[in-house]
Amino acid sequence: MSDGPVIDLRGVTVRYGRFVALDDVTATSEGGAVGLLGPNGAGKSSLIKALLGLVPLAEGEAKVLGDDVRRQPDRLRRRLGYMPERDAAFPHLTGFQATWYAGRLAGMPDADARRRAHEVLLFAGLEEARYRDVSTYSTGMRQRVKLAQALVHDPDLLFLDEPTNGLDPKGRDEMLALIKTLSRAKGIHVVLSSHLLRDVEDVCGSVLVMRHGKMVKHETIEGLRKATDDAFSVLLRGDGEAFKLACERRGMAVRPRKGTEVEVHVPRGTGARDVFGAALESGTVVHKLVPTRVSLEEALLDVLGRDD
Amino acid sequence: MVVHDRSYSRWDGDRTGKVPGAWVILDRGVMTGLAVLFKRKIFAVLLTLWAFGPFVAAVLIMYAVFYFRSTPELAEIARNMSDVLRLVTPTPDTLWGYLVNLQLPVVFMLCVLVGSGLIAEDRRTNALELYLSRPLGRFQYVTGKLAVIGFFLSLVTVVPAVIIVLVWMALGATSADELASLSGLIVKAVEAGAVQVLVMSLLILAASSLAKRARNATILFVGFLVVSEIILHGILFEVLGNPSVHLVSILYDVRQCAAWLLDNPAELDPDVPALHCAVVLLGWVVLWSGVILRRVRPVEVVA
Incomplete structure (x- = not known):
């Protein structure tokens, strides 16, 4: 793993046509669990997608785990996990098949992908339902299988876009407990985008606050309170x-x-x-x-x- | 009682990805395609008979004739079967008929059943975001999906055609010249079949990329063929009477190219050069590839 900052953004601008989604964003994060906060349309999801290389940078430079997002996207994505905000699933697959498939697509050997798929589904609490088609899952189970898919290849950095969306209070607490375990006990860097501030408060040590596509503040949780x-x-x-x-x-x-x-x-x-x-x-x-x-x-x- | 360790463990295996992403998509896509085809057993059996019936019949006839010929008391039967044998003996003409006429309905069925959902279902379930957040580019994704439908179409066109030639080489070829000629025929059959498979695969993938449901992709696919084959081709030819109008028909272009590649002058329309048909098909291929690559995006920009 790189010794430098986990995320290093310099003047990052992302445009969708004429709309500026990210405007000259400069920020550095040393890692751990980082919350991405801001109102709807602030540019949180766009920032995550830019860091994954899913949307092109119009200007600026972005490095994640020391790799340039533009120059080494494939190498970088092998080390990143992503749990999208939208309901997303590989069609016609069971929970196990979907997780195994995600591992294979991430470049894992077949046998390792199978073993890891079982492990992460167990970790995510889906051991009973892993052989059922994902389309039959409840909202909470679908969130869990998305987490399992993001984890199967053991990423160094995990992007979680609204991971507690649609979960009941119990499910939400369980999901946050899983994320806390990953970031605090297993050494996986986490970027958590959420509009639920309590989620960020529970899990993260620092926050990046965004508004209108700009980075407004980068501060620790305590620092933000003190300020x-x-x-x-x-x-x-x-x-x-x-x-x-x-x-x-x-x-x-x-x-x-x-x-x-x-x-x-x-x-x-x-x-x-x-x-x-x-x-x-x-x-x-x-x-x-x-x-x-x-x-x-x-x-x-x-x-x-x-x-x- | 088995005690499971529910905690998360790190994995330090090899993440360099020895197997290309397109291959992983092909592997999974073929399994999913088979699951879709075999969802209803009776339908699957009927489709299999329809797809492979002529091929199996051709091989059986060739074998029967060979067997009857080698058995003196049955030689008369073999002689009586010579007309039937002529229909299945691999020649440019019979292979052309097999590829672009006999198997065309099966190709349509497979396009609709397997191909229509390949991208549309991924768009409906937002799976594109999952695919493209992996070390997998859009080109690899499309290549993988193309390989899936290409596999199924090749299975009912190119593969049986090649096997028919191989069987005839083993049973009926009597001289080195004939063997050489049949070897050349294999190459020609592969080329002609590849054109058909590529064109039909790209057409159904383009339709699939424009829809968010397999059903809608089927409507687009059938609609496109109806417009190009019946409305544009049929009506324009009736009105104008110009042979160049045939170029708007994709199936005509495929037939012409196949006849040209198989070196089958009997089916080659002299009024329209095969090269023109090839150029038109190339144009379609470029257009459909562009449509697919444009639609396969992890982020949909609405505004």
Whole structure:
């Protein structure tokens, strides 16, 4: 495996006709589990497809695992696994045949592809259903067989495009557990594209945030949270409206929660002392003040909002 | 009780891919094609009889005549069978008839049953994304699919034709000159059959690449042949009366080229040069190849 960055993008631009899907994207990732975040149409899937060599780069240079996407696509794809967002299956094949076939197409010898197909189907939890036609599978099983197909040739880097799409909560947790095992215990680099921020939060150590085809931010999950405002959950007694006005004068935002409880977002450089100051000024009493964990969703909204 | 290790294990085998992707597609495609053909047993048996009946009959007649000739008390029967033998003895004329007339309905059936879904089904199930995210280019993918339909069509045209010639070489050839002539006939049969197989394979693959269901690909395939053979060819020839109109008929072009390649002047239409037919077929081949390669993409750009 290459010692350099796992993903190295320099000025990558992808166009579909006149539409610019990726606009001068520059980013580097050292590997591990990386989340690809952004609203619909941000360019997440286009980025994955560009890295797989499925769509041509109009400009720029992209290296994955040290290989140039344009110059060595076949060599590179032998080391990549891809689980597409759309429902995708080889027609007329059972789960085992489809996984074995995916391995053969990836360049595996026949016997190894057969053995690995059984192994990864077992890992994906499809041992009972592996001899059934994939067209008879439920949505969750189809997601699992897509994962098995992406894993059969033991890739060094796995691209997962919305892997929990259509799964029930239990199936979603199981899928995320499988992905976590791959990235944390088995040393496979993972790029996880998802619009479900909790999925990314559960699995990934860092995120690439995209918007309108541009790379807006590359940050660790904790860094992204830290980069946003702190927040406190405050239980009040007294005039809530006066407290809100006092907070706003200090540059803090107040969002109502249950009953007399509010959430106060404080900008960087301010803190709990300012919350108490606002309470004093408005003649209200703070009964409880607890720092709240900023969710990745809020952090992301903050990043996307600032760059708007 | 067997305890399975459910955890993921790494694999450090050889990923260099000794077997080309097109071969893997051919291998799997043939198995899938056979599964489709043998889905209904009675239908499969009837199709097999239809496809190989004339071939088996020809071989049996040749063998029977050879056997009767070598048995003095049955020699009379062999003499009586000489007319039948003439129909199956491999000559440019009989091979031309076998390839482009007798087997044509079987070729159509196989195109529809096996070929129509080759790309269309992959497009319907979004499998193209799975194929092309592997170390496999569009050209390899198309080559693999072409090989699948080519295999089935060759199996009912070129292969039996060559076997018929080989059987006759073993049983009926009486001189070195005749053996040499029959060897040449094998090459000619392969060439003529290859033209037919390539043209029909590319046509059904082009139709398949334009559709998202096998049924729709069949409609396109049949529709194209109806338009080119009946509407354009038939009506235009009636109206204009110009022999050059024959060029719009793909089946006519295939027949002319086959007659030319088999060196069979009896079936060669003197009004239209075979070279013109070959050029027209080449044009179709280039056009259909372009259509297929254009439609086989991992990403569909809608806007």
